[in-house]
Amino acid sequence: MNFLPAVSEAAIKAMGKVMRSWRIAQRSDKSLMDLARMFNSVVQGWINYYGRFYKSMLYPLLRRINRMLVGWACQKYKRLRRREKRAGELLAGTARRYPNLFAHWRFGLKPDGWAMGAV
Template sequence: MGGVIRSWHLARRSDKSLDDLARMFNNIVQGWINYYGRFYKSRLLYFLRRLNRHLMRWACRKSKRLKRRERRAMAWLAEIARRSPRLFAHWRLGARPDGWAMGAG
């Protein structure tokens, strides 16, 4: 899963919107959640948090206001996750960038 996430090169896709990224990758992430979430949830959660870090790096490159401000970019993503928690498949599961884990929120 890590290799697949790296191969997406999310940070380089600053021409895409957050909705575009969700459309591009939700099917794959939902498949991982369905498959690995059944028996290996702890490892799955690690990769979903890693995906949030990649989204944070994307936000840093997308916006001048967030450049080199990773904590602020993660807070920005957390605010979006609060407003639309169903945007990304892993946010629906509960792996949101605001630091809450499964079942919270």
Template sequence: MSFDPGISKDALKKISGEVRSWHLHTRSDLSFTDLARRINPVVAGWINYYGRFRPSELTRFWKRINAYLVRWIRQKYERLAPLRKALAKLREIAQRYPRMFTHWRCTTVAASGW
């Protein structure tokens, strides 16, 4: 018998649903730092709770948050609407401010294959 402490599929589905309910990509009235202030406390709690023993299992979750950030960039800035430009901008911001979002401390956009 063994015990493998990590996030369950149900818990991952629950927190992913919570992220979807935030509708980040529609909040073009907010700045990037405002988004960070809103989501960082919640995401930090999830990382501390679910990522305590196996943080690698949260990689899909971090990529989902990054995908919403890319959608937000594409929605807010017309000149960054093409996907490549939005991804490049997110990489640039992650390299310039690697501690802006809590999940970037675990894996940055540049390191996660985005």
């Protein structure tokens, strides 16, 4: 018999509900630094608690934050409207310049800029 101490489906759903309540894409008045300040403590707590033993179960949830940031960039910058790939490339460049900006980027889930919004 095996036991894998991973995050439960109920916990993933609860975390997803919290992330949706943030409405990141509608916060186009905020900068990327402001978003990082607002949400890093919560995301870092999830990583510390649930990512202790079975980190890979958190990856889909944390990749969703990157997709939400792509939506934010598309809303904030007029030149990126309906251009998810370019918004992903913008975030990838930001992640290369500031790799410690978001907690999940420090965890290793940086945006790669390749069709992030199309998933």
